[in-house]
Amino acid sequence: MLEIRPTCENCNKSLPFDAEDAMICTFECTFCKACVETILHAVCPNCGGVFEKRHIRPEGLLGKYPISTKIVHKPVDVEAHLKRIKKR
Numbered sequence: 001m002l003e004i005r006p007t008c009e010n011c012n013k014s015l016p017f018d019a020e021d022a023m024i025c026t027f028e029c030t031f032c033k034a035c036v037e038t039i040l041h042a043v044c045p046n047c048g049g050v051f052e053k054r055h056i057r058p059e060g061l062l063g064k065y066p067i068s069t070k071i072v073h074k075p076v077d078v079e080a081h082l083k084r085i086k087k088r
Contacts, residue, residue: 004057004067008032009046010039012073015054017062022054030054030072043085045076 004017005028013032015022021033025044036042036051044051057065 001065002055002057003028003070004054005030005072006067006069007071007073008035009072009074010035010076012071017057017067018059019054019056023051024054025049025051035076039076039078040081041085043081043088045081045084048084048088 002024005015007013007015008031009029010031011034013034015030015032019032023031023033023036025047026049027044027047029044029046031040031051040051042051043049057067
C-alpha cells in the first residue's frame with residue numbers, strides 16, 4: 001500500500017491525498033509535477049528511477065488506510081543532479 005506522503009521532497013509543496021500533481025518513483029520518493037519536469041528532468045535524485053503519477057486514495061478509505069504524515073524535505077542539489085543524469 002502506498003504511503004501517500006504529504007509534501008514534495010524538493011520544494012515542500014503540500015500534496016494532499018487527492019493531489020493531481022503528485023509524482024512518485026518506484027521507492028515512493030514524492031515530488032510535485034513542476035519539480036519533476038523543470039528541475040529533476042523526470043529522473044529521481046534519490047534512486048535514479050523514473051516518475052509516475054501517484055494514485056489518488058479514495059477519501060472513503062482514509063480512515064482505514066490513513067496517509068503518511070511524515071514530511072521528507074530534502075531540497076535537491078540541482079547542479080549535482082544534472083551532472084549525474086548527464087553521465088547516464
